């Protein structure tokens with residue numbers, strides 16, 4: 577069966593790559609795209625562009641909506657898609673806990689699959705999994721995520737997901753000196769359950785993360801680098817295929833890939 581796919585954010589850095597990936601996959605048919613401004617009638621290959629998700633769904637009937645947009649738009653896109661029975665595959669980051677819970681309830685109510693993947697690259701998923709295992713033995717954790725300077729959310733979705741996975745194995749505790757004080761606010765980064773997350777934004781970067789795990793006289797460093805957005809494409813293909821088989825909300829690709 578050919579899977580009918582729509583993509584939100586087709587002119588973005590990720591969206592462009594995803595459009596090319598879906599078009600060249602013979603098991604998928606790109607039926608439409610959702611843009612914030614319709615300054616073209618059609619994308620190449622006569623793919624219609626919509627600015628209204630409702631109209632896009634009613635007129636082109638996709639099976640799956642791939643969202644690669646912005647934190648301020650993605651939640652509404654996902655809720656609308658689920659309402660229509662269209663399965664979201666979401667790469668966009670910046671969800672609040674409340675939004676994730678609301679989506680989970682919506683998926684349960686509609687019984688329609690939804691995949692939220694903070695990171696589509698296999699290397700990043702492995703890094704998160706290895707960090708989760710390591711933190712059981714080395715519970716002093718600092719996460720340093722580094723991205724291009726056009727990124728709007730901080731910390732990255734990958735860093736948040738990494739810390740959440742580590743929380744499942746690490747005994748909850750504060751780190752550093754009990755009386756430590758910041759001379760400049762923010763110097764110790766964000767504090768998630770005692771773990772510290774530091775966000776670096778620089779031109780020239782794509783997506784990079786280090787997880788530092790300290791112990792007595794030792795340091796374990798786990799590092800992943802995406803040098804090119806091609807690194808995310810096989811995860812998008814897998815998610816489109818997998819979301820068609822599921823009726824639950826899947827948050828993170830570790831349960832699918834590993």
Ligand SMILES: NC(=O)C1=CN([C@@H]2O[C@H](COP(=O)(O)OP(=O)(O)OC[C@H]3O[C@@H](n4cnc5c(N)ncnc54)[C@H](OP(=O)(O)O)[C@@H]3O)[C@@H](O)[C@H]2O)C=CC1
Nearest residue numbers: 585587588589590611612644645649667668669694695696
């Ligand atoms: N899960 C993963 O593996 C990855 C996730 N990401 C995430 O994907 C998202 C996109 O990243 P990236 O491509 O770098 O960002 P870009 O800023 O390059 O692209 C975002 C695109 O979304 C469009 N857009 C904004 N609002 C809407 C809307 N309401 N409807 C439709 N389109 C809209 C923008 O159009 P305009 O500028 O005209 O408003 C723009 O073309 C981010 O949240 C990022 O964190 C990125 C890489 C990997």
Ligand SMILES: O=C(O)C1=N[C@H](C(=O)O)C[C@H](O)C1
Nearest residue numbers: 669694695727732733734783
């Ligand atoms: O904005 C990006 O570029 C990326 N966003 C995702 C995140 O927030 O973790 C995934 C990847 O790191 C690239």
